[in-house]
Amino acid sequence: MVEVRLENVTKKFGRVVALRDINLRFRDGKFTVVLGPSGSGKSTLLYLIAGIYKPTRGRIYFDDKDVTNLPPNKRNVGLVFQNYALYPHMTVYENIAFPLKLRKTPQRKIDEKVHEVAKLLHIEELLDRYPHQLSGGQQQRVALARALVKEPAVLLLDEPLSNLDALLRVKIRAELKKLQEQLGITAIYVTHDQAEAMALADEIIVIHRGVIQQKAPPKKIYEEPANLFVAGFIGNPPTNLLKARLVDGAIELGGSRITIPARLPRDGYIVVGFRPEHASVDAEPLENHASIPGEVYVVEDMGKEKILTIIIGGEMVKVIAPPTAEFKPGDKVYVNIPYRRIMLFDPETGARIEA
Amino acid sequence: MNPLQRLRARRREREEPLIDVETIPRRRLTIVLAIAVGLASLPMLITYILLILTSFSNTAGMLTISDLAHYVPTIQPWIDFLEGKVEPTAGHLYTTMEILGIILNTLIVAAGVSIVVVLTSTMAGYAFSRIRFRGRKALMQLVMILHAFPGVALIIAVYALYVWSLAALPPSAWNTYAFIYVILSRASLEIPMSIWLMKGFFDKIPWEVEWAAIVDGASRIRVWREIVLPLVKPGIAALSIFAFLAGWEDFIYVWVFLKPRDIYTLATFIEEQVRNLETAYFPVVAAAGTLYLIPTIIFFITTQHLLLETYAGGMKA
Numbered sequence: 001m002v003e004v005r006l007e008n009v010t011k012k013f014g015r016v017v018a019l020r021d022i023n024l025r026f027r028d029g030k031f032t033v034v035l036g037p038s039g040s041g042k043s044t045l046l047y048l049i050a051g052i053y054k055p056t057r058g059r060i061y062f063d064d065k066d067v068t069n070l071p072p073n074k075r076n077v078g079l080v081f082q083n084y085a086l087y088p089h090m091t092v093y094e095n096i097a098f099p100l101k102l103r104k105t106p107q108r109k110i111d112e113k114v115h116e117v118a119k120l121l122h123i124e125e126l127l128d129r130y131p132h133q134l135s136g137g138q139q140q141r142v143a144l145a146r147a148l149v150k151e152p153a154v155l156l157l158d159e160p161l162s163n164l165d166a167l168l169r170v171k172i173r174a175e176l177k178k179l180q181e182q183l184g185i186t187a188i189y190v191t192h193d194q195a196e197a198m199a200l201a202d203e204i205i206v207i208h209r210g211v212i213q214q215k216a217p218p219k220k221i222y223e224e225p226a227n228l229f230v231a232g233f234i235g236n237p238p239t240n241l242l243k244a245r246l247v248d249g250a251i252e253l254g255g256s257r258i259t260i261p262a263r264l265p266r267d268g269y270i271v272v273g274f275r276p277e278h279a280s281v282d283a284e285p286l287e288n289h290a291s292i293p294g295e296v297y298v299v300e301d302m303g304k305e306k307i308l309t310i311i312i313g314g315e316m317v318k319v320i321a322p323p324t325a326e327f328k329p330g331d332k333v334y335v336n337i338p339y340r341r342i343m344l345f346d347p348e349t350g351a352r353i354e355a
Numbered sequence: 356m357n358p359l360q361r362l363r364a365r366r367r368e369r370e371e372p373l374i375d376v377e378t379i380p381r382r383r384l385t386i387v388l389a390i391a392v393g394l395a396s397l398p399m400l401i402t403y404i405l406l407i408l409t410s411f412s413n414t415a416g417m418l419t420i421s422d423l424a425h426y427v428p429t430i431q432p433w434i435d436f437l438e439g440k441v442e443p444t445a446g447h448l449y450t451t452m453e454i455l456g457i458i459l460n461t462l463i464v465a466a467g468v469s470i471v472v473v474l475t476s477t478m479a480g481y482a483f484s485r486i487r488f489r490g491r492k493a494l495m496q497l498v499m500i501l502h503a504f505p506g507v508a509l510i511i512a513v514y515a516l517y518v519w520s521l522a523a524l525p526p527s528a529w530n531t532y533a534f535i536y537v538i539l540s541r542a543s544l545e546i547p548m549s550i551w552l553m554k555g556f557f558d559k560i561p562w563e564v565e566w567a568a569i570v571d572g573a574s575r576i577r578v579w580r581e582i583v584l585p586l587v588k589p590g591i592a593a594l595s596i597f598a599f600l601a602g603w604e605d606f607i608y609v610w611v612f613l614k615p616r617d618i619y620t621l622a623t624f625i626e627e628q629v630r631n632l633e634t635a636y637f638p639v640v641a642a643a644g645t646l647y648l649i650p651t652i653i654f655f656i657t658t659q660h661l662l663l664e665t666y667a668g669g670m671k672a
C-alpha cells in the first residue's frame with residue numbers, strides 16, 4: 001500500500017495537452033475517484049501512474065520513491081483497463097495466473113492464489129473458459145482478479161463498469177467498494193459517471209480538459225462545488241445555472257428582484273445556481289426564500305418524485321417536487337429556494353463566490 | 356371485411372415474417388448457389404479426377420470418360436516416375452531425371468520463400484501496425500503499388516542485377532547463389548501483400564492487451580512471445596502456406612535462373628515433359644502433375660480452419 005503523488009505533471013501528445021500541471025496526492029488505503037467527461041484526460045492520468053506513459057514534465061512518487069522513470073513492470077500496480085484487455089488466447093485461469101507466472105511464483109502457490117482471488121470475485125466456475133465465452137460482467141471480474149492477484153501497491157481502475165447494464169453496475173459497484181475496504185488497498189478509480197463517483201469515493205477529483213477542477217470528499221463536492229463546471233457536472237438533473245444582472249447589490253431574475261444575505265458587487269452580472277432537489281415549487285412566495293415567479297412547462301412523473309420544468313424569464317430550470325404535487329403545464333407558480341442553498345458564481349472565471 | 360377478419364389478417368401479416376425472413380430464403384439462396392458453383396466447376400473437377408486416375412493406369416494416352424469402363428488401377432507409373440524413368444524409347448522407359456532431387460529443389464525454393472516472407476512481413480506488419488513513424492502512410496501506399504506490379508515485368512531488372520552480381524562470385528558458389536536469388540526475388544513478390552495481411556492481424560490486437568502484459572510484469576520480448584505471437588498465429592500459419600505455395604508453383608523465376616544451370620523444380624520438369632507431349636508416356640507425366648497438386652490440396656484442407664480460428668473475446672470494442 002502506498003501513497004501516490006504527482007508533482008507538476010504535464011502530459012502532451014504532440015500539440016494536444018492531455019494533462020496540465022497536475023498536483024495530486026492519492027491517500028494510502030483510500031478510494032479516490034477521478035471524475036470527468038470524455039476526453040478530459042482520465043485514462044491518461046492512470047496510464048501515467050501505471051508507467052505506460054511518461055510525463056512530458058513533472059514527477060511521480062510512490063511514497064517517497066521517485067518512480068517517474070520506472071517502467072510499468074517494476075511498479076507493482078494493478079490496472080483494470082477500460083476495455084478489460086484480457087488475453088484472448090488464455091483461459092480465465094491462465095489470465096489470472098499470468099502476473100504470478102512472470103514473478104516465477106511456484107506452481108502450487110499460483111494455484112492457491114488464483115483460486116483464492118477467484119473465490120473472492122465469484123468466478124471459480126469460470127476458470128476453464130476463454131474470455132470470449134464470458135459476459136461483460138464476468139470479463140470485468142476476471143480483469144479485476146488479474147489486477148488483484150499480484151497484491152499490487154496501487155489498484156487502478158479505468159471505467160471498469162461502463163460496459164455493464166445499469167442493474168449489474170449498481171451491484172458490482174457495491175461489491176467493489178466492499179472489496180477495497182476489506183483489502184485496504186489504495187484505489188484510484190476513473191469514471192465519467194457522477195453517481196458512481198458519489199457512491200464509491202472517499203475523495204473525488206473532478207477533472208476537465210486536463211485541469212483539476214476540485215478535489216474533495218463527495219459531500220463537499222456536492223454541496224460546495226468549486227466552480228461552474230463542477231456544479232453543472234455533479235447532480236442529476238444537473239444544477240440549474242442562470243445568468244442574472246446585479247442592480248444595486250440585488251439580483252434581478254425573472255422580472256423579480258432578490259436580495260440575499262451576501263456581499264455582492266453593486267452591478268454587473270452573476271451566475272445563480274441551485275440544485276433541483278433544493279428548491280420547491282409553490283403557489284406563493286415563501287419566507288426566508290428567494291422566490292422567483294415562473295410558469296410550469298413540463299411535468300415528468302418518475303414515480304418516487306416529479307420533475308418539473310419551469311420557465312423563469314425565458315430560461316428553463318428543473319425542480320424536483322414530491323410525487324403528490326399537483327401541477328400542470330401553464331400553471332403560474334413560484335420557485336422558492338432557501339437562501340443558504342443558493343450558489344453564486346463569477347461569470348468570467350466560473351469560480352464560486354463565497355457568501 | 357368485418358373487424359374480426361381484419362384483425363386476423365393483420366395478425367397473420369405480423370407473424371409470417373417472424374418465421375420466414377431470417378431463415379428460409381437465405382437457405383434457398385445457399386442451395387441455388389451451391390448447385391451453380393458445383394455445375395460450373397464440374398468440368399475442371401472431372402479433368403483433375405481423370406489426371407489422378409491416369410497416373411494410376413497403364414493406358415498410353417490420357418484417360419477419357421469412356422475408358423473408365425475397363426479401368427485397371429496400378430501404381431507402376433508412380434514407381435517409374437519416382438525412379439526418374441520418364442523418357443520412353445521403343446516401348447521402354449529410361450531413367451533420365453533425378454526426380455527426388457527435383458522434388459527436393461522444389462521444396463527448398465518453397466520453404467525458402469515461406470521462411471523469408473514470414474520473417475520479413477511479420478516484422479514489417481508489426482511496425483506498420485504499431486509505430487507511427489514519419490512517412491508511414493506513403494510507405495504503406497508504396498507497398499500496395501509494389502503488390503500491383505506483375506512479377507514478369509520485374510524480371511528484366513532482376514535478371515540484369517543477377518548477371519551483374521554473379522560476376523562478383525566464384526563459379527563454385529553460383530548454384531547456391533541462384534537458389535538464394537530465386538528465393539529472395541520470388542519472396543519479394545509475395546512480401547507486399549503479406550505485410551498488409553499481417554498488419555491486419557496486428558491491428559486487431561488492442562494496444563491495451565500489450566500494455567496489460569507489461570503492467571503485469573512482462574518484458575517487451577516476453578510480451579511479443581507470449582501475447583502477440585500466439586494471437587497472430589493463424590495469420591502466420593496462413594501466410595507461410597500462401598508463401599510456400601507461391602514458391603512451389605513458381606515457374607518464371609526458376610525457369611530463368613535455375614533451369615540454365617540444369618537445376619529443375621517440378622514446374623520446369625513438367626513443362627519439359629509437356630513440350631515433348633507427342634512422345635511422352637502419359638501416366639508418368641500425370642503422376643508428376645498429381646504430385647504437383649498435393650500441396651494445394653493440403654493447403655485447402657488446413658487453411659479453412661486456420662482462417663476461421665480467430666480470437667474475438669476479452670476485449671470490448
Ligand SMILES: Nc1ncnc2c1ncn2[C@@H]1O[C@H](COP(=O)(O)OP(=O)(O)OP(=O)(O)O)[C@@H](O)[C@H]1O
Pocket residue numbers: 013016017018036037038039040041042043044045082192
Ligand atoms: N495516444 C494519444 N495520442 C494523441 N492524443 C491522445 C492520446 N491519448 C489521449 N489523447 C488525447 O488526450 C486527451 C485525453 O484523453 P484520455 O483518453 O485521457 O481521455 P479520457 O478522460 O480517458 O476519456 P474517455 O472517458 O473517453 O475514456 C484527449 O483529447 C485525447 O484525444
Ligand SMILES: [Mg+2]
Pocket residue numbers: 042043044082158
Ligand atoms: Mg478513458
